[in-house]
Amino acid sequence: MRKFFYLFSFAIYFFISTTSYSTTTDLVSAVPQIYNAEFSSAQTKISKFMASHPNDPMGYLMRGITNEWYQLVKNKPGLNNSILDDYTKAKDLAETALASNPNNLDLQVTLGNAYMYMAKKYLDAGKKLKAGNTLKKAKKIMLEVIEQDPNKSEAYFAIGMFNYFADNVPPGFKWLAALLGFSGDRAKGIEYIKKAASASHLTQGDAQFMLYYIYSRKEVNYPIAQTYAEQLHKTYLNNPIFTFNLAEMKLRNKDYEESRALFGHFMQFCAQSEKQCSPKYNFLSNFFMAWSYMLQHKNDEAKPYVIKARELDTKSYKDRTEQIEKWCQKLKI
Numbered sequence: 001m002r003k004f005f006y007l008f009s010f011a012i013y014f015f016i017s018t019t020s021y022s023t024t025t026d027l028v029s030a031v032p033q034i035y036n037a038e039f040s041s042a043q044t045k046i047s048k049f050m051a052s053h054p055n056d057p058m059g060y061l062m063r064g065i066t067n068e069w070y071q072l073v074k075n076k077p078g079l080n081n082s083i084l085d086d087y088t089k090a091k092d093l094a095e096t097a098l099a100s101n102p103n104n105l106d107l108q109v110t111l112g113n114a115y116m117y118m119a120k121k122y123l124d125a126g127k128k129l130k131a132g133n134t135l136k137k138a139k140k141i142m143l144e145v146i147e148q149d150p151n152k153s154e155a156y157f158a159i160g161m162f163n164y165f166a167d168n169v170p171p172g173f174k175w176l177a178a179l180l181g182f183s184g185d186r187a188k189g190i191e192y193i194k195k196a197a198s199a200s201h202l203t204q205g206d207a208q209f210m211l212y213y214i215y216s217r218k219e220v221n222y223p224i225a226q227t228y229a230e231q232l233h234k235t236y237l238n239n240p241i242f243t244f245n246l247a248e249m250k251l252r253n254k255d256y257e258e259s260r261a262l263f264g265h266f267m268q269f270c271a272q273s274e275k276q277c278s279p280k281y282n283f284l285s286n287f288f289m290a291w292s293y294m295l296q297h298k299n300d301e302a303k304p305y306v307i308k309a310r311e312l313d314t315k316s317y318k319d320r321t322e323q324i325e326k327w328c329q330k331l332k333i
Contacts, residue, residue, distance in 0.1 A: 027058060027059070030042040030049075032236070035205055035235070035239055036238040036239055037073045037236075037238050037239050039070050046063050050063070057093035057111075058090070058110060059090075060086040060087070061090040061113060061117070063086050064082075064083045067086070068083055073241060074276045075278045075279075079121075079125060087114050087121060088114075090113075094111035105148060105152060108145050109141075109145055112138045112139075112142045112155070112158055115134050116158055116161075119131045119132070119135040119138065132182065139158065139159060142156075153198075156192040156193070157197075159192050160189045160190065160193035163188050164184060164186055164193065165184065168184075168218060194207075197211055208232055212225050212228035216248075226250065226253055229242070229248075229249045240269040240281075247265075248284075254295075256296060259288070259292055266281070267289075279312065279314050283309060287305075287324070289309075306333060
């Protein structure tokens with residue numbers, strides 16, 4: 001569950017939906033700027049929106065999500081309590097608005113999203129039971145939404161997420177999951193997320209990213225994972241994370257030349273923004289470059305990347321550290 005929530009923030013990071021409460025064009029237009037790592041422009045639009053609509057939960061929800069993406073792309077690790085504060089404020093404002101407008105489905109979706117992100121932050125803080133109970137609230141709200149409107153595609157994303165990951169709990173924890181009411185259906189989970197990914201709404205990119213994660217890390221189906229990585233990279237060229245993901249999938253699918261070209265772009269980002277480049281991704285980009293050349297027996301081309309990967313090794317991957325040492329022995333480095 002921790003991996004799910006970690007990547008959910010990496011990736012999913014924009015669990016938002018349109019709302020008839022008072023969403024403006026400026027607020028909606030901030031979403032692609034967040035995905036494109038244009039944080040300054042996005043934050044300006046969100047701040048302007050919040051100043052004009054202080055009681056609209058969407059402003060707080062988007063500000064929290066923006067700060068999560070900023071932390072990820074700009075390599076700012078650690079808990080940021082202001083993010084949980086924003087999600088909690090969004091939840092409170094949505095509940096207040098629903099008290100006088102209980103049939104507003106868009107507000108219900110916003111409330112469900114706020115609970116989902118609150119659950120993520122509770123897990124970040126190690127509050128697992130609280131995270132689980134909060135996540136259940138998000139699922140319940142979204143089920144009520146699609147009961148009233150089966151075409152509310154953005155609500156299927158949350159339900160799909162819950163179903164898939166509740167059905168993928170490690171065997172030793174299944175009893176605890178059952179006790180907490182975490183029962184799901186993997187196939188239905190994927191089906192629901194695909195439904196969200198195929199529709200045009202503000203969570204479409206999130207659903208595409210989660211399908212990329214599921215197929216690349218859980219289902220280990222690299223060809224399908226690459227289709228979603230390509231969609232995200234093509235739409236958001238400035239996001240280095242999407243560049244890295246597509247490069248890895250190209251490598252996994254043995255498209256070595258394209259993979260190296262993309263990793264080259266990612267390395268340019270790291271060279272230009274050394275302090276803002278995640279040490280993990282910097283290491284992995286060099287490791288994968290070395291691997292691609294070694295797979296083709298191009299030892300001379302691989303050597304500088306093997307050396308760099310050894311220099312940058314974060315020691316977070318025992319198998320890759322061991323592989324680097326084997327390469328060094330083979331290349332007599």
